[in-house]
Amino acid sequence: MSETSINHDEVDIVIGALQLDLTSFMEEWRPVFSQFHLIIVQDPDLKGKLEIPAGFNFDLYTKSDIDGVLGSSSNAISFSGYSCRYFGYLMSQKKYIIAIDDDCIPAKDSTGNFVDAVAQHMTNLSTPATPFFFNTLYDPFCEGADFVRGYPFSLRSGVDCGLSCGLWLNLADLDAPTQALKPELRNNRYVDTVLTVPARTMMPVSGINIGFNRELVGPALLPAFRLAKEGNLRWETVEDIWTGMCVKVVCDHLRLGVKSGLPYVWRKERGNAIESLKKEWEGVKLMEDVVPFFQSLRLSTSAATAEDCVSEIAAAVKVQLAPANPIFARAAENMVELVKLWKRARTQ
Structure with missing residues (x-):
């Protein structure tokens, strides 16, 4: 999608700030970010004032803003750590949201050209998805591709795309056990797909580099699942994995599509996998129960x-998962509370 075909007034770029000095990050993205309205949410556990260079159109939300919106829900709902990005989703009034973490910079494609992650997410979201019959030539709406022989013509119009999941070069989104066992493993392959x-x-959805249609799936992209000893680093949380399975079930039920692949970002390193493993291991074990639950879940008409x-x-979480572990009961309660917050935010 060319820049001129993007309606910039329909897009918010959401940035969760886990570091005080955003200067380097923002300058790397200036050619893209300067074209859009930004929502920057400071991790409420991060003390101090953010450093943001001039020349950007943004709204900044801090701990006091989060506490003001949460009100009586503040004891149950947490927007700390990487979850702060979700507060930006709650505050946005735009049709589309693109979220890129503050430890990521623009990638270069296989020919060395700058990757405009926002433009590619918008291409994914504004062209149909084809979830009900797999096209072996990948996305048939991409340049140079089409439907292959045998693809039913009745399904070729596709459906709306609700979620676009981008990927990462350099440090892949591995879990702590894998990263600890393979500390030198890096993703250097740019796959143009x-x-x-x-x-x-x-699928495991990561909040590192995503785009979504807020009007269609926004309420499903809010943080409900928290580990007992959850930390602020990526290896110490699985909230986006839980959220990703929720939004995939929602998309399947509402006949919406989810795309994965381009765009790439270049992800810098942050955290210690071995130390984080102590906190994430609980989540690794719980996923063995969570995945079958979501795989078998069917919603009513x-x-x-x-x-x-x-x-x-x-x-369903309250009935099927909560009896085995109170962490699921809290997740169910948080989901109900977050839907209320979403509805309240829409009427203000």
Whole structure:
């Protein structure tokens, strides 16, 4: 998608700030970010004033803003650490949201050209997805591709794309056990591909580099799942994995698509995998119960919106998962509370 085909007034770029000095990060992204409105959310556990260079159009949210919106929900809902990005989703009024973490800089493609991550996310979101029959030539709406022989013509119009999941060069999004065992492993392969994830197939969604249609799936992209000893570093949390499975179930039910692949960002290193393993291991074990639950989950025909879907998922979590572990009961309660917050934010 060319720059001129993007309606800049429909897009918010959300940045969760986990470091005080954003100067280097913002300058790296200036050619892209300067064209859009930004929502910057400071990690409420980060003390001090953010350093943001001039020349950007942004709204900044801090701990006092978060506490003001949460009100009586502040004891249950947490927007700390990487979860602060979700507060930006809550505050946005735009149709599309692009989120890129502050430890990522623009990548270069296989020919050495700058990758405009926002433009590629918008291409993914504004062209149809094909979740109900897999196209072996990947995304048929990409330049140079089309539907292959045998693809049903009745399915070729596709469906709306609700979520675009970008990837990373350099440090891949590995879990702490894998990164600890393979500390030198890096992702150096730029694969020029986008594909639609098939319906009823779960996937680990990372919040590092994503785009989504807020009007269609926004209520499903809020933080509900917290580990007992959760930290602020990426290896110490699985909240985006839980959220990703929620939004995939929502997309499948509402007949929306999820795309994965381009765009890439270059991800810098942050944290210690071995130290973080002590906190993340609980989440690694819990996923063995969580994945089968989401794989088998089916929502009712009366769930017509993302809010409806999240409420039904919460009810199912309470019945099927909560009896085995109180962490799931808290997640179910948080989901219900977050839907209320979402609805309240829409009416203000």
